[in-house]
Amino acid sequence: MIFHARVENHPCRTYDPSRATLFYVPFYGGLYASSKFREANLTARDELALGLVSTFSQPTWQNRNGKDHFIALGRTAWDFMRT
Numbered sequence: 001m002i003f004h005a006r007v008e009n010h011p012c013r014t015y016d017p018s019r020a021t022l023f024y025v026p027f028y029g030g031l032y033a034s035s036k037f038r039e040a041n042l043t044a045r046d047e048l049a050l051g052l053v054s055t056f057s058q059p060t061w062q063n064r065n066g067k068d069h070f071i072a073l074g075r076t077a078w079d080f081m082r083t
Contacts, residue, residue, distance in 0.1 A: 023069040
């Protein structure tokens with residue numbers, strides 16, 4: 001969330017995808033996992049992750065197969081990974 005807040009008003013930010021050279025995908029894995037960790041309903045548990053996957057169908061992702069996209073994850077996300 002700190003990173004997201006900082007890039008939100010960064011002077012290099014553009015709202016025009018054709019001018020962007022890098023795309024930040026906001027996904028808070030740790031917060032998501034901790035809020036859904038014990039959720040019995042798998043549909044509810046997977047909802048946010050499916051939203052993340054929908055990023056892959058966006059034209060900006062398709063242009064370079066996501067090579068110009070990144071997600072910033074903290075260690076907390078690793079603590080809740082599904083096996």
